[in-house]
Amino acid sequence: MPPAVxxxxxxxxxxxxxxxxxxxxxxxEVLIVLLILGIALAGVSxxxxxxxxxxxxxALERLRFTLExxxxxxxxxxxxxxxxxxxxxxxxxxxxxxxxxVALDExxxxxxxxxxxxxxxxxxxxxxxxxxxxxxIVFRSEPPRFQLHLNTDGAPVTFNGRATGAVERLDGVQP
Numbered sequence: 058m059p060p061a062v063x064x065x066x067x068x069x070x071x072x073x074x075x076x077x078x079x080x081x082x083x084x085x086e087v088l089i090v091l092l093i094l095g096i097a098l099a100g101v102s103x104x105x106x107x108x109x110x111x112x113x114x115x116a117l118e119r120l121r122f123t124l125e126x127x128x129x130x131x132x133x134x135x136x137x138x139x140x141x142x143x144x145x146x147x148x149x150x151x152x153x154x155x156x157x158x159v160a161l162d163e164x165x166x167x168x169x170x171x172x173x174x175x176x177x178x179x180x181x182x183x184x185x186x187x188x189x190x191x192x193x194i195v196f197r198s199e200p201p202r203f204q205l206h207l208n209t210d211g212a213p214v215t216f217n218g219r220a221t222g223a224v225e226r227l228d229g230v231q232p
Contacts, residue, residue: 113175113209116173116176117176117214117226119170121226127140131197131198132196132198132200135198138151138152138195142181142193143169146170147172148169149161149163150193176207176208176209178208182204183202194218200219200220200221201218202217204217214226214228
């Protein structure tokens with residue numbers, strides 16, 4: 058017969074487990090996380106404002122270069138080209154031999170574009186229409202003189218078209 062295994066005595070008990078630590082976060086930990094999130098969100102919102110301002114500056118420069126490119130293209134090809142104002146942007150048209158205007162879409166320069174949110178048209182006056190009722194600048198073999206006014210959040214912007222085809226940007230000039 059095999060030897061009997063002694064039974065544990067009633068006095069022997071396994072060691073008590075360590076007291077359970079309460080689960081969850083302390084108030085200090087939660088406040089620190091909220092503080093870090095607040096700082097990060099403030100940085101993101103400031104950078105978004107910076108992107109909007111940069112987008113506006115880039116749109117204004119693109120518009121100036123595009124107007125100069127219109128004058129150059131009309132001179133080189135000998136075909137009238139129109140820069141047309143839309144409610145929220147601009148597009149281009151070429152005049153065919155029969156006198157009809159046809160939409161032009163030649164990326165990257167001569168494609169329809171939207172103005173970024175803070176920009177809006179404020180007026181246009183040309184040699185052909187000094188009263189400012191026209192919504193079109195027509196570029197021919199000789200560049201037109203024009204004043205194109207825009208409103209921005211900060212100040213108005215005016216583009217002056219010169220007889221040389223150059224376009225001058227003036228900030229803060231009222232129409």
